Amino acid sequence: MFGAACLGLLVVMAVALVRAFAGPSVYDRILAVNMFGTKTVLFIAVYGFFTGRPDFLDIALVYTLINFVGVVAVLRFVEKMIDPKDPSPATENRKEQA
Amino acid sequence: MTLIIDGLTAIFLALGVFLAFTGALGTLRFPDLYTRLHASSITDTLASFMILFGLMLQAGLTLISVKLLLIFLFLWYTSPASSHALIRAAYLNRLPARLIRRPNKETPPSKP
């Protein structure tokens, strides 16, 4: 039961990863990372029960916090770096990728 | 008794994973960032509740349940804040939103 839930969450994480790779704007990537983080929290919680060691929950808690602080930090820096006249990092497109 | 609890846990976990998948699918299907955020808030809210509540049923009335509850509370406090921060930053940087006008009423999109 827990194993199946873990596998299901891994599939969901993979789907979120697709969004992170695809972009297209930097905000989509941040959204994907945020979703990925939430999924990781749930995954670790379920995995702790799967292996019968619920003391993993502290890690899940750390993730919740770090995820939040991380998103705020990233947005703050994005805000600071993007020049209103040239918002290219926000809407990076195909040709800028290698 | 344990059978009932196990069954309930399985139902909750399955629902939770299904909802999480729905949210992830939504982020792939919806056209722009603003609508994708609605999809991702499904995973943040009800999906996490379902999964964590399913685990809480297994743990019973112990400190483990309390920790699960704390994770849940932190998620419910932080996820709207980070969604709001994200959409606010996107809006202030004039990320274009795809809107559909109301059929009868005129609603001009407001300027930032």
Add this chain to the structure above:
Amino acid sequence: MFSYLRSLSIGLLVFWLLLSGYWDNGLLLLLGVLSMLLVVYLAGRIERYYPLRSLANPRTLLRLPAYWAWLFVEVVKSNIDVARRIWFPRRYPISPVLEQVPMTQTTRLGRTIYANSITLTPGTISVRIMPDSKLLVHALTHQGMDDLKAGEMDRRVTAMGEQ
């Protein structure tokens, strides 16, 4: 008499006890109290720069659980609605709108609770607090925006902050 710092220290102590789980270990209890004092000291140093007075209102705290229960039902309802639109986009099309919604809260905390409640329910996201007590909201459907404008949530949040 029920200041923010006092309620904060009670909250922190409960938080520590729940996290720790070692309730019979004297050393850890002592460290917990010391940690609590340190954090309250740090929070006290910044309290005067950005006070959140309405948080200290005990009636608000008592009204919170009822509001949470109501909010939870709303979240479940809107979750089902959005999930439906993800799986069957043909039958349930989306119609995103971005509009300003008036809000009646006056305190920072009340506005934050309202904005966060809007964001928490899938289908509506608060984008920005505008001047003159307006909130810019992005909704997935026209229907969702109309429901929000009916003002049920706004009324409940404001009622919670009253003395």
Add this chain to the structure above:
Amino acid sequence: MLGATAVAIIRLRSLFAVVMLSGIYSLLSASIFVALDAVDVAFTEAAVGAGISTMLLLGTLVLTGHYENEPAHKPLIPLVVVIVTGAVLIWGTLDMPHFGQPDNPIQQHVAPRYIEDSPREVGVPNMVTSVLASYRGYDTFGETTVVFTALVGVLALLGVRQGKTPVQPYNHPDQPPRPVLQVMSKLLMPYILLFALYVQFHGDFGPGGGFQAGVIFASGVILYTLTFGLDDAYAMIHPRILSPLAALGVMLYGATGVAGMLLGSNFLDYSVLAHDPVHGQHYGILLIEFGVGLTVACVMIMIFYAFMSRGEKLG
């Protein structure tokens, strides 16, 4: 997934996206550590890899540019070198015993002693802590010193702006800069700090310890700094206090070791700190972990302050 993420990191030229993806990368590797049952490592990866390093990388991006330059030379020669090295390494591992077999050399010499004797000698339920802080006390001391040296380097390069006292800049009820986030971060910050201290003092019992606690504490302060600005953060923790505290952490670690020496034992042998050797170990670990946590927290906050003040100077 790990591989796909790594490839995407290399392919992308926008450094923003690269930082995002490396955050995902470390989340994934932490999941792997969890799956391998290495709880403490996963904890550290969660706090350091996904949290602080993402923030510091972004800070660096603000100070430099955000696009990778076109490579100046053809990547062929480095590619060959990397492939050859990788092949040699894989060839080398063929000789190594299989992962997790009980007759591996590592499982025969040091590990059994740690596993069998540590409950008796150190008496701390979490074995990782006893290895880290007691048996390998020298290594951890060295690591703490390295962290401190990093602070010295960053301060020498960037410097921290001395702050003005904030004159209630956010008392405009109509339109403060980011009201929702400010209220939320103010509400959450005390709990993050307390959680960090919990991780600090429960390192003996579960996953946790000084490094992780220091980073979590710093991220709580960083959250506040990000939403309120440097001046308000200075009002809470001023850099004037921070740098002596960082040094104090290292000194606390060293002093604990010297105290053991003065009481007639080896450097960093805490058995003599109390009448009962096990209690002595316990107090010793508690003290040095506190030293580590103090140093790490102060250093991280200081480095972040330095980045922020340089960023403000650039506009």
